[in-house]
Amino acid sequence: MAGLYIHIPFCKQKCTYCDFHFSTTFSAYREKMIHSIVKELESRVAYLGKQKVSTLYFGGGTPSLLSKEELKLIVDTVYQNYRIESEIEFTLEANPDDISIEQLLMWKNAGVNRLSIGLQSFLQEDLDWMNRAHTAEESESAVRLAKEHGFSLTVDLIYGLPNRTKFDWEYNIEKLVKLGPDHISAYCLTVEKQTALHKLIEKGELPEVSEDNQSDQFELLISKMKSSGYQQYEISNFAKEEAYSKHNSNYWKGIHYLGIGPSAHSFDGESRRWNVANNPKYIKGITENTIYYEEEILTPKDRFNELLLTGLRTKWGVNLESLSFKHCPSKEFYKQLESFKEFDLIIEEEGRIILTEKGKLQADHIAAMLFLE
Numbered sequence: 001m002a003g004l005y006i007h008i009p010f011c012k013q014k015c016t017y018c019d020f021h022f023s024t025t026f027s028a029y030r031e032k033m034i035h036s037i038v039k040e041l042e043s044r045v046a047y048l049g050k051q052k053v054s055t056l057y058f059g060g061g062t063p064s065l066l067s068k069e070e071l072k073l074i075v076d077t078v079y080q081n082y083r084i085e086s087e088i089e090f091t092l093e094a095n096p097d098d099i100s101i102e103q104l105l106m107w108k109n110a111g112v113n114r115l116s117i118g119l120q121s122f123l124q125e126d127l128d129w130m131n132r133a134h135t136a137e138e139s140e141s142a143v144r145l146a147k148e149h150g151f152s153l154t155v156d157l158i159y160g161l162p163n164r165t166k167f168d169w170e171y172n173i174e175k176l177v178k179l180g181p182d183h184i185s186a187y188c189l190t191v192e193k194q195t196a197l198h199k200l201i202e203k204g205e206l207p208e209v210s211e212d213n214q215s216d217q218f219e220l221l222i223s224k225m226k227s228s229g230y231q232q233y234e235i236s237n238f239a240k241e242e243a244y245s246k247h248n249s250n251y252w253k254g255i256h257y258l259g260i261g262p263s264a265h266s267f268d269g270e271s272r273r274w275n276v277a278n279n280p281k282y283i284k285g286i287t288e289n290t291i292y293y294e295e296e297i298l299t300p301k302d303r304f305n306e307l308l309l310t311g312l313r314t315k316w317g318v319n320l321e322s323l324s325f326k327h328c329p330s331k332e333f334y335k336q337l338e339s340f341k342e343f344d345l346i347i348e349e350e351g352r353i354i355l356t357e358k359g360k361l362q363a364d365h366i367a368a369m370l371f372l373e
């Protein structure tokens, strides 16, 4: 079993906080991009060997901008070239302003069975400074409509926003819980240097984000999700009735995946490869058959640290046996592990190390302390 990710690098407008790879001026080369994605799909079948694709994920950028013909062309290429599991999880990221009955029917026809809706906040003021293309009203109607049309749903929210209190965050959580998606991803706002948000804060047009507020809001999130019947199966991901994201769970469990499109990453168990995050360079590389990616062979230390970082964030934790690479784990690792157990940050169960509720509040720090230098 393996995952297939397709990156659609187009967006209507630039959200102030975003540092993903996308372009808002793509009309001149849109067709060339779609054909390059198709060509890359056809040329990289061997990457997954005999493994069947169990999850297909259209991310971006904004895949909900794809026309019916563009989506069909890409999906047909996937089905014609790859071995696909019959019970595939097929997710498409969609922005609320792109969700209509017509679009939902079109996605359903194409085989999409799960939508990831980038909602971010129910407060119009937040959506305004974030420069989101949708309104607070559209957020609600999009979730309702998608639910009525039978899609499995995951909805993204962002917490720790400048100027936002615990009460505002509580309002957002409660509003979303009422709409009842089966999966919620809640991410803490990070201010990346090259973003418009960073400039807004530097100019004093928005206040600095407060780490204390962010921690308080994370704790509130955990307790609200628990009391509303959502299980925290990964630090930022919550599911009702085990509606876990299979695609993301594959990443966290170290299962192989193939990434297609500019900036997409691939992993085959031994190496990691990433496509150039530049649309014209990607198209040129694919068209002229020149190198359009970089690659690194992972050392035992890299694999060890990655498994720890991703695994510890999940409710399944990390299987200690899976960490037995050449020369690892070290004596220091076990010493540090014992001290985390003493402080009730980690428990060990049937050969797996798992973060406690207290440990989840410091997940990345704990993983970093266990890393091999």
Ligand code: SF4
Pocket (backbone or CB within 6 Å): 010, 011, 012, 013, 014, 015, 018, 019, 020, 022, 060, 061, 062, 095, 118
């Ligand atoms: S729509 Fe998504 S990918 Fe595009 S700019 Fe906004 S956050 Fe980034």
